Amino acid sequence: MLHIPPLSALGCRIVIFGPSNSGKSTLAAALSDKLSIPAVHLDQLHHQPHSNWVPRPREEFRALQRAAIAEPAWIMDGNYSALTQERLARATGAIVLDENHWLRLWRYFRRTLFERNRHGALQGSQDSVKWSMIHWVAVASRHNGARYRAMVDDTNLSRVYCRSMAEVRQLYRHWNLKHPRPPT
Template sequence: MHPVLPLADLGRRIVIFGPSNAGKSTLAEALARKLGVPVVHLDQLHHTPNTDWVPRPRDEFHALQREAIAGDAWVMDGNYSALVEERLARATGAIVLDDNHWLRLGRYFNRTLFQRYRPGALAGNKDSIKWSMIHWVAIASRRNAARYRQMVEATELPRVFCSSMGEVKSLHRAWGLS
């Protein structure tokens, strides 16, 4: 990671991209607390509360996301590509996270089996281990961070790229996040 941008340079509408279990939601909550702005977890908008990650109808999800990005200030984590251009157009700063896929897979098992509350969880906490998610984390999403990085680099937004959990922890220290 290069020298850390001052947090103020990212503004008050920050998007966080990265593969599953890279730490997006945890970072989003810490940033939102520090900035005193709402946190928006796209997973919570995309999935129906009190279910084991059942998606909402697409139109409903899109309406919820458009309502969220219309706000004056927010930290928003998630990737969902359908409306990413609208998100980037409203954002004042961007962060892209990445990490080793095996470490992310370990975090998936830990959060699903042992964390009763975690940032970004659905209301009702009915999470379970799913083969489709294991495949997604270990195989299918391995190169997604490079795609997110390219999307952000195509904008004029102030940006931060972290390629490991160590770099994310450095952000926490540099920005005084709790």
């Protein structure tokens, strides 16, 4: 049974972790709409706009994240383990999504091929299907949900762990979240 605290218990600085294509950016956008708190998609900070997911220089990304977490309120989705502790130190609540790797792989193909204007996409993205990403989703990140839960367990943050799409839908219903429209 999924334990869902009141949304207010997560505060105004919420981190969302989860394997690639688990729904982090969409949930961040839904929470942003509900709470009128800006959503920060770490993929957009980590990668250069108008590229095919080309990373920014490490220090530039670190500076962008530090500026974002210094803000009084945010909903931040993404992992980037090297900077996780900085986010957790400022966060007031955490959500960890974990989903079947086959479903996440299907989402990767769908979003890469058909959803150019999705939450968390790069501005002017030149996205393409990549073998490295297929391997990452299907094999390498299969057990990352447990790693993210362990990181959050080491904090005193109010938290929610969703281990399936059914639990994510339950979370949306419980908090009366609406599936956000794609950005324009």
